[in-house]
Amino acid sequence: MKILVKSFHPSIPNWPLECAEVSDDSTASEGQLLLSTEEYRDYLTAHQSEYDAWVESQRIPIVCAELCDKIAMEAQRRIIDITGATGVPVDKPEEWVPKQLNLQASFCYLLLKKMQGTSTSADDQSINQMLGLWQKVAAIRAYSASLQSRVNNGETVDIETGWPS
Numbered sequence: 001m002k003i004l005v006k007s008f009h010p011s012i013p014n015w016p017l018e019c020a021e022v023s024d025d026s027t028a029s030e031g032q033l034l035l036s037t038e039e040y041r042d043y044l045t046a047h048q049s050e051y052d053a054w055v056e057s058q059r060i061p062i063v064c065a066e067l068c069d070k071i072a073m074e075a076q077r078r079i080i081d082i083t084g085a086t087g088v089p090v091d092k093p094e095e096w097v098p099k100q101l102n103l104q105a106s107f108c109y110l111l112l113k114k115m116q117g118t119s120t121s122a123d124d125q126s127i128n129q130m131l132g133l134w135q136k137v138a139a140i141r142a143y144s145a146s147l148q149s150r151v152n153n154g155e156t157v158d159i160e161t162g163w164p165s
Helices: 037-083 097-116 121-152
Strands: 002-008 016-022 033-036
Touching (some): 097 121
Antiparallel strands (some): 002 033
């Protein structure tokens, strides 16, 4: 018996995709290989590194996506923490949306009062506090985007340190 390699993997150089056991008197067509069992084993061994490199190349995007998800979750956790919101699970951002909308609505209302000239000093203080909060949120989001970009460029990053406070 011999091994007929009928086709090769389109993404992995020299790696058999479709093989069949054939009789010793069979012939190979153009683009095919006809090997003894021992030759086939040696062929696979010789090309194992190409296969391993391809497998590793497929794993990297999955690892990057998982790490980027962790970075996004850490950013969300930090944003929730600086707002002083309590009882908001980081893994359920839909529960955070109403709180964020309330903050935005309050901010818009206070800005409208300021533009109309009817804001009090307490309103102005609240506006300044909210501006500071949104600046911190923007800094966290920018840092998160930077980390995710670096991960996608193949860099190793530490997601525990370096965050803006």
